[in-house]
Amino acid sequence: MDGIADMGGTQGWGPVHPPRPDEPVFAEDWQRKAFALAILSSRLACGGVNTDAFRHALERLDRAAYFDDGYFGRWFNGGELMLTERSILAPGAIEARARSLRGEHVEEPPIPEPARPHYAPTAEGSLRSVDTAPAFAVGERVRAKNVSVPGHTRLPGYVRGHIGVVDVIQPAHVLPDTNAHFLGENPQYVYTVRFDSREVWGADAERFALTVEMYESYLETTA
Amino acid sequence: MTTTHGGQDETVPVALRTEALEQLLTERGLIDPKVMNGIITEYETNVGPLNGAKVVAKAWTDPDYRQRLLQDGTAAIKELGFSGPQGEHIVVVENTPTTHNLVVCTLCSCYPWPVLGLPPSWYKDPAYRARVVREPRTVLSEMGLELDDDVQITVRDSTSEVRWLVLPERPAGTEHLAEEELVPLVTRDAMVGVAKVEAP
Numbered sequence: 001m002d003g004i005a006d007m008g009g010t011q012g013w014g015p016v017h018p019p020r021p022d023e024p025v026f027a028e029d030w031q032r033k034a035f036a037l038a039i040l041s042s043r044l045a046c047g048g049v050n051t052d053a054f055r056h057a058l059e060r061l062d063r064a065a066y067f068d069d070g071y072f073g074r075w076f077n078g079g080e081l082m083l084t085e086r087s088i089l090a091p092g093a094i095e096a097r098a099r100s101l102r103g104e105h106v107e108e109p110p111i112p113e114p115a116r117p118h119y120a121p122t123a124e125g126s127l128r129s130v131d132t133a134p135a136f137a138v139g140e141r142v143r144a145k146n147v148s149v150p151g152h153t154r155l156p157g158y159v160r161g162h163i164g165v166v167d168v169i170q171p172a173h174v175l176p177d178t179n180a181h182f183l184g185e186n187p188q189y190v191y192t193v194r195f196d197s198r199e200v201w202g203a204d205a206e207r208f209a210l211t212v213e214m215y216e217s218y219l220e221t222t223a
Numbered sequence: 224m225t226t227t228h229g230g231q232d233e234t235v236p237v238a239l240r241t242e243a244l245e246q247l248l249t250e251r252g253l254i255d256p257k258v259m260n261g262i263i264t265e266y267e268t269n270v271g272p273l274n275g276a277k278v279v280a281k282a283w284t285d286p287d288y289r290q291r292l293l294q295d296g297t298a299a300i301k302e303l304g305f306s307g308p309q310g311e312h313i314v315v316v317e318n319t320p321t322t323h324n325l326v327v328c329t330l331c332s333c334y335p336w337p338v339l340g341l342p343p344s345w346y347k348d349p350a351y352r353a354r355v356v357r358e359p360r361t362v363l364s365e366m367g368l369e370l371d372d373d374v375q376i377t378v379r380d381s382t383s384e385v386r387w388l389v390l391p392e393r394p395a396g397t398e399h400l401a402e403e404e405l406v407p408l409v410t411r412d413a414m415v416g417v418a419k420v421e422a423p
Binding site: 005006007008009010011013014015016017018019020021023025026027028029030032033034035036037039040041044055058059067069070071073076079080088089093094095097098099100101102111125126127154155156158168170171173176190192194201205206207208209210211212213214215 | 235237238239240241242243244245246247248251253254258259260262263266267271311312314329330331332340341342343344345347348349350351352353354355356357358359360361362365366367375376377378379380381382383384385410411412417418
């Protein structure tokens with residue numbers, strides 16, 4: 001989807017923050033549990049590991065939930081969204097308990113009846129084997145389809161409609177676009193496609209190359 | 224998240240919400256706190272850029288290993304015992320005096336956990352995610368790395384489950400150092416491609 005997470009090439013973010021060599025993994029105490037709880041919440045909601053569904057939850061968060069508490073806050077909020085969508089938690093349950101914890105008198109919503117998706121991955125992880133030959137060859141010119149996808153996709157907006165060259169044919173992987181919605185694995189080859197910066201950003205762009213991993217169905221021939 | 228009561232915004236801090244969710248799931252038996260703490264320990268203590276540094280130092284000192292690493296990163300990294308989530312298919316690319324690779328995930332913050340641990344804050348920062356695919360030379364300069372004009376830059380956007388690890392250039396003046404002595408020189412930032420490894 002053309003949402004908040006698809007930020008490649010967008011402007012107005014200000015300067016980058018130079019690395020700090022001594023940065024701890026978790027800068028604040030709560031981030032430890034937020035990280036682990038997000039992983040566990042996603043597993044609970046999906047009935048297994050589905051990173052695509054988790055990423056789709058993150059990209060559907062509103063601006064405040066995505067940004068205000070940083071990366072681990074975003075993860076936590078994504079976990080909450082998944083738990084409430086699958087009726088493992090009632091909306092507002094976390095907030096009500098949090099208010100109770102700080103001494104407010106809050107009535108907690110009743111526990112709903114869970115509605116987990118039908119999810120049966122054929123193997124662990126996302127690598128799969130397919131018995132067809134790759135549709136595109138190394139060195140071939142390909143175009144990233146110019147499409148607007150309503151649901152989850154890993155085709156970034158900034159390369160859509162642009163032409164690149166297949167650099168590497170990677171192994172087949174589960175297709176995030178369907179797997180995120182529990183609509184099947186549809187494994188496909190993944191292509192590392194090399195773009196010239198001027199093709200993507202125009203003649204005045206800095207000179208560099210960019211590679212983007214493209215699932216086979218994201219690509220079309222240029223002929 | 225924020226709710227409004229009587230026209231006034233009252234925010235429940237995320238730290239408190241985290242405690243609340245832990246309680247809610249634990250009391251219903253949906254999570255085991257031991258499992259939760261195991262995940263935290265794994266990524267706070269066990270997995271981190273020291274793993275990647277060992278891979279790089281071995282590649283610098285063992286030409287056969289270097290070749291295997293560049294050919295099949297996942298398998299060569301597993302030889303040293305490193306594998307796991309976010310490391311199903313790792314591709315290693317080499318930086319040289321004339322070619323410079325750097326890694327980003329514009330869509331979230333995908334990162335090769337088994338060799339580098341969880342990503343640092345600058346990698347997750349929207350400014351890095353958004354800008355490095357558009358003006359990498361400017362971004363690198365802001366991060367303190369000035370590259371000569373004739374260096375060819377390749378930015379790797381991690382849009383699939385393929386994960387990228389940069390094999391940095393071995394710095395001049397380290398020819399006499401053994402593998403174990405090289406390990407502490409290799410930084411996380413060099414393995415993402417936003418810095419070079421410096422000689423001691």
